[in-house]
Amino acid sequence: xxxxxxxxxxxxxxxxxxxxxxxxxxxxxxxxxxxxxxxxxxxxxxxxxxxxxxxxxxxxxxxxxxxxxxxxxxxxxxxxxxxxxxxxxxxxxxxxxxxxxxxx
Amino acid sequence: xxxxxxxxxxxxxxxxxxxxxxxxxxxxxxxxxxxxxxxxxxxxxxxxxxxxxxxxxxxxxxxxxxxxxxxxxxxxxxxxxxxxxxxxxxxxxxxxxxxxxxxxxxxxxxxxxxxxxxxxxxxxxxxxxxxxxxxxxxxxxxxxxxxxxxxxxxxxxxxxxxxxxxxxxxxxxxxxxxxxxxxxxxxxxxxxxxxxxxxxxxxxxxxxxxxxxxxxxxxxxxxxxxxxxxxxxxxxxxxxxxxxxxxxxxxxxxxxxxxxxxxxxxxxxxxxxxxxxxxxxxxxxxxxxxxxxxxxxxxxxxxxxxxxxxxxxxxxxxxxxxxxxxxxxxxxxxxxxxxxxxxxxxxxxxxxxxxxxxxxxxxxxxxxxxxxxxxxxxxxxxxxxxxxxxxxxxxxxxxxxxxxxxxxx
Ligand SMILES: Cc1cc2nc3c(=O)[nH]c(=O)nc-3n(C[C@H](O)[C@H](O)[C@H](O)COP(=O)(O)OP(=O)(O)OC[C@H]3O[C@@H](n4cnc5c(N)ncnc54)[C@H](O)[C@@H]3O)c2cc1C
Ligand code: FES
Numbered sequence: 001x002x003x004x005x006x007x008x009x010x011x012x013x014x015x016x017x018x019x020x021x022x023x024x025x026x027x028x029x030x031x032x033x034x035x036x037x038x039x040x041x042x043x044x045x046x047x048x049x050x051x052x053x054x055x056x057x058x059x060x061x062x063x064x065x066x067x068x069x070x071x072x073x074x075x076x077x078x079x080x081x082x083x084x085x086x087x088x089x090x091x092x093x094x095x096x097x098x099x100x101x102x103x104x
Numbered sequence: 105x106x107x108x109x110x111x112x113x114x115x116x117x118x119x120x121x122x123x124x125x126x127x128x129x130x131x132x133x134x135x136x137x138x139x140x141x142x143x144x145x146x147x148x149x150x151x152x153x154x155x156x157x158x159x160x161x162x163x164x165x166x167x168x169x170x171x172x173x174x175x176x177x178x179x180x181x182x183x184x185x186x187x188x189x190x191x192x193x194x195x196x197x198x199x200x201x202x203x204x205x206x207x208x209x210x211x212x213x214x215x216x217x218x219x220x221x222x223x224x225x226x227x228x229x230x231x232x233x234x235x236x237x238x239x240x241x242x243x244x245x246x247x248x249x250x251x252x253x254x255x256x257x258x259x260x261x262x263x264x265x266x267x268x269x270x271x272x273x274x275x276x277x278x279x280x281x282x283x284x285x286x287x288x289x290x291x292x293x294x295x296x297x298x299x300x301x302x303x304x305x306x307x308x309x310x311x312x313x314x315x316x317x318x319x320x321x322x323x324x325x326x327x328x329x330x331x332x333x334x335x336x337x338x339x340x341x342x343x344x345x346x347x348x349x350x351x352x353x354x355x356x357x358x359x360x361x362x363x364x365x366x367x368x369x370x371x372x373x374x375x376x377x378x379x380x381x382x383x384x385x386x387x388x389x390x391x392x393x394x395x396x397x398x399x400x401x402x403x404x405x406x407x408x409x410x411x412x413x414x415x416x417x418x419x420x421x422x423x424x425x426x427x428x429x430x431x432x433x434x435x436x437x438x439x440x441x442x443x444x445x446x447x448x449x450x451x452x453x454x455x456x457x458x459x460x461x462x463x464x465x466x467x468x469x470x471x472x473x474x475x476x477x478x479x480x481x482x483x484x485x486x487x488x489x490x491x492x493x494x495x496x497x498x499x500x501x502x503x504x505x506x507x508x509x510x511x512x513x
Contacts, residue, residue: 016508054476056483065479066432067425068398081120081401082146082166 004093004100010038011097018062018073020053023103028090029053030099031073033060038092039073040101046078046085106132107204109411110195111211112185112348114138116146116397117377118211119166120404121411126175128409134177135203137195141182142234143167148397150237151258152427155244155265163234188352190370207372207411210349210360211404214342214378214395219253222315222338229337231258243335246270251323251333253315255282255306257426259339260295263304264428274305274331276323281308285341286424288445288457291433291472298429342395344379357381359393364417366407374411376403385419386492387438387467396424421486430474436486437468446497454478458485464494481507 007021013032020043021028027043029052045052045064054065062073069083076087091102109125111118114136122136122144138144145163154161172179184198194202216230224230229240240262244250248271252259255277263273275282283292299306311326315336323331344359355361355369359381366374366382377400381393402420409416425434439445442459449455454473461467469485471478484507488495499505 050476054479056480063483065476065483068423068483081123081405 002102002104004102007040007099007101009097010094010099013038013099016057016059018053018055018057020051021101023101026103027051028101028103029062029073030092030101031057031062033074038094038099040090040092041071041073041076041087045069045083046087047083052087107193107206108133108135109207109209110134110203110205111136111209112195113211113213113345113377113379114140114142114144114179114181115211115213115377115400116144116166117213117400117404117407118209119144120401121209121211121376121408122177123167123171123175124405124408125412126177128412128414130408130412132206134175135180136172136177137180137183137185137197137203139182139184140233140235143169143172143179143181145234146397147232150234151231151261152265154234154237155241155262156268161234161237161241185348188348188373190352190373193372205372207374209404209407209411210368210373210375210379211377211400211407212345212348212360212379213400214344216338217341217343219312219315219338219340221312222253222336223317225317227317227321227333227335228315229335231262231337231339232342240335240337241269244269244271247272248334249332250274251276251321251331251336252339253312253323253336254339254341255279255308256285256339256341257283259337260299261426261428262337262339263299264302267302267304267429273303274307274333275299276310276312276325277306277308278311279308282306286435286438287433288439288459288470290447290455290457291470294453294472295428295431295433298431302429342378344381344393346379349373349375349379357391361391364389365410365415366403366418367410374407376400376407382418384422384438385417386421386490387441390440392422392438394422394424396422398423419490421489423482423486431472432474432476432478433470433472434478434482435468435470436482437466437489439468439470442467444497446501448481448501448503450477450481450503452477456481456485458495458497458500460494460497464497465492466495466500484508484511487511 050066070079076089144166187196360375383389439459443462454477456471
């Protein structure tokens, strides 16, 4: 349960950006905030199953590329129509220039 | 005493407005009147997943029965509002009931334009409602012959979906090309090629002389060609539903005319979504009417707040998307009045056209590509359009220059 999975290099994500990470048949989105912190959520929008990694990161918001549904990627909170279900978030740690996810 | 809020039209816009009234703290009575039996649901899937999906679709509701109950919204379905008495401030329903209002929102949407020479029947269909989609789906069997009249978005999305179900599809368009309204020629050409690759016959510049349904449908074209089909779907645009507003004496101008705050010519009555025309400040106050899902959402929410006394202007940039096969198209802004266009290629066949006014103001961005390839740049362009920015055209064309950087400038 507490295994940390190596996901990518810290430099693989631009500041205020997101990448997709697939693992064990699941898909995740990993974010780097404008303050250079890393976060992770489920990879697919809760409205229709669309990859959030194609969306736009602004401050602490990820905006879905399909219909502009918004989530706070730090908390997973859905921020209004058309999304109403929150995203699940996952613990992230940075070690020796690598980003690790705890996906349980 | 507060007579309450009444919303006529339980579609995207009316449904969002009802929720927004509660979200912004209103605790009086809310009535949501809908002619359809269904709770508010999303229409975009009706030409997409609802047709293609393996299982018989269920309406994708915006508001579940539970949420309606929790929010204390009175949903009055299968019920038509037939008159507004502005002096008495009430709405009369077809069953004779009268509902008093403090503020009224008209969110009556739009309905498909009818083709007068086609007699509607089980094989001559229009697509607007969930029930329409079910009826069309039932006739789209592998090998069935479908003719779609009108090469607009709904017709083309349906063409793509019908192909996925294995039907033989012909699209008839009266204009010289498909997507004449609001879509740049290069993008329409890409869409056209996509359909041709997928085996759809698109015939442009075709006038229709007659459509007859006597078991099989026979479509006679102006050039005497006769096409036989198992199903004809007519998608020649939509007209705003204004009759109720009109008979109440409200101003009409290509839709129910509202001001920048979505108020009609009666200060107690608002209108929003597909049924209204409104001034768009970013384009010098030009009056437009949109038929777009996000607009219906945004205007529903904004109208709700203004019904509660906020004085908010609608400033959002028009935005639209369409899905056909594995491609998505997105358009932000309106290209009317542009004097030049530049192109940004994103690789993988994805590209964006930016339309600029003579003074350099970015007016619109229209993109198409596989999946969501154009989404980010269109979203960033939308923000530039909102700011009435005048980006350097050479930076727009160079995909090395991130649009996010232009936004920071
Ligand atoms: C098949 C299809 C596909 C679409 N795809 C896309 C897309 O991909 N992208 C996009 O941006 N947009 C799309 N749209 C457009 C989008 O769905 C509309 O812009 C949106 O539904 C408008 O919402 P509305 O609430 O203003 O009107 P509507 O959704 O039309 O709702 C109006 C409701 O009011 C009811 N009504 C009218 N008069 C009365 C009355 N007197 N009493 C009671 N009820 C009344 C009607 O029955 C209707 O249910 C699509 C539309 C269709 C039909
Ligand atoms: S799929 Fe994400 S908002 Fe619709």
